[in-house]
Amino acid sequence: MGEKIRVLLADDHPLLRAGLSKVLSLEGDIDIIGEAEDGEEAIKIVERMLPDVVLMDVNMPKINGIEATRRIKQRFSDIQVLVLTFHDEEEYVLALMRAGAKGYILKDVDPSVVAKAIRQVHNGECYFPSRLITQVMEKVSQSEKEGRNVESDLLTKREQEILEEIVQGKSNKEIAETLFISEKTVKNHVSNILRKLEVTDRTQAAVLALRSGIVPIQELHG
Numbered sequence: 127m128g129e130k131i132r133v134l135l136a137d138d139h140p141l142l143r144a145g146l147s148k149v150l151s152l153e154g155d156i157d158i159i160g161e162a163e164d165g166e167e168a169i170k171i172v173e174r175m176l177p178d179v180v181l182m183d184v185n186m187p188k189i190n191g192i193e194a195t196r197r198i199k200q201r202f203s204d205i206q207v208l209v210l211t212f213h214d215e216e217e218y219v220l221a222l223m224r225a226g227a228k229g230y231i232l233k234d235v236d237p238s239v240v241a242k243a244i245r246q247v248h249n250g251e252c253y254f255p256s257r258l259i260t261q262v263m264e265k266v267s268q269s270e271k272e273g274r275n276v277e278s279d280l281l282t283k284r285e286q287e288i289l290e291e292i293v294q295g296k297s298n299k300e301i302a303e304t305l306f307i308s309e310k311t312v313k314n315h316v317s318n319i320l321r322k323l324e325v326t327d328r329t330q331a332a333v334l335a336l337r338s339g340i341v342p343i344q345e346l347h348g
Contacts, residue, residue: 130154130155130156130157131155131156131157131178131179131244131245131248132157132159132175132176132177132178132179133150133156133157133158133159133177133178133179133180133181133244134158134159134160134161134162134168134171134172134175134177134179134180134181135147135158135160135161135162135181136161136162136163136164136165136167136168136180136181136182136183136186136191136194137161137162137163137181137182137183137186137210138163138164138183138185138186138187139183140163142233143161143163146158146181146210146237146240147161149237149240150237150240150241150244153241155245156241156244159175159177160175160177163186163187164186164187164188164189165186165187165188165189165190165191165193165194166188166189166194167188168180168182168186168189168194168198169189169194169197169198172198172202172205173201176202176205177205178205178206178248179205179206179207179208179244179247179248180195180198180205180206180207180208181208181210181240181244182194182195182207182208182209182210182227183209183210183211184209184211184222185211191209191211192221192222192225193225195207195209195222195225195226195227196225196226198226199225199226200226206228206229206247206248206250207225207226207227207228207229207247208227208228208229208230208231208243208244208247208253209222209227209229209230209231210231210232210233210240211230211231211232211233212232212233212234223254223329223333228247228251228252228253228327228329229243229246229247229252229253229254230253230254231243231253246297249297249298250327251297251298251328252295252327252328252329252332253295254295254329254332280322280323281319281322281340284305284315285315285318285319285322286340287305288301288305288312288315288316288319289319289331289332289335289340289341290335290341291304291305292316292319292328292331292332292335293332293335293336293341295332298312298313298316316328319331323335
């Protein structure tokens with residue numbers, strides 16, 4: 127087994143932290159290296175411990191999760207932030223995307239989903255429910271929509287197919303299984319998609335795809 131994913135838990139509810147720590151510690155590839163009860167403490171622990179992934183609550187004392195995410199990403203771009211919250215609201219998703227979070231999951235999900243999301247963001251991928259991304263895009267202002275147009279023929283047919291799967295929130299492995307191609311091939315296509323769309327990550331690609339109509343909102347499911 128390779129090195130474990132080093133995770134910091136940041137949440138102001140001790141019982142929730144304890145429960146998550148216990149459940150995630152059972153995963154063979156995840157190591158809980160610390161806990162924080164507010165955003166300020168989370169930032170300090172990140173500076174000292176340099177975790178791979180921060181599991182971050184949104185509403186915390188002193189510094190909230192969105193601001194803590196922004197500060198962490200500004201200083202430590204390689205550290206991924208996965209937000210775990212009760213808030214199923216699109217404004218949080220958009221704010222977290224802008225702050226640099228790589229994932230967003232609700233606190234009532236099965237623990238196996240949390241572990242899967244941790245692995246996915248650690249692998250450089252994103253974990254945003256497509257339904258919430260759709261809601262965000264429906265509320266994007268007209269000025270933002272008009273800010274940049276992308277030609278639909280910019281991508282090859284295969285790249286278009288893969289982009290549609292990215293918008294659905296699928297990992298490279300899941301895309302490979304769906305399209306019956308190798309995971310390495312998927313990674314190469316994703317790199318080409320990011321380059322052609324002039325974006326730096328999968329979340330930005332998904333947002334731009336929906337905003338520009340490359341992937342119509344009505345085609346989304348899940």
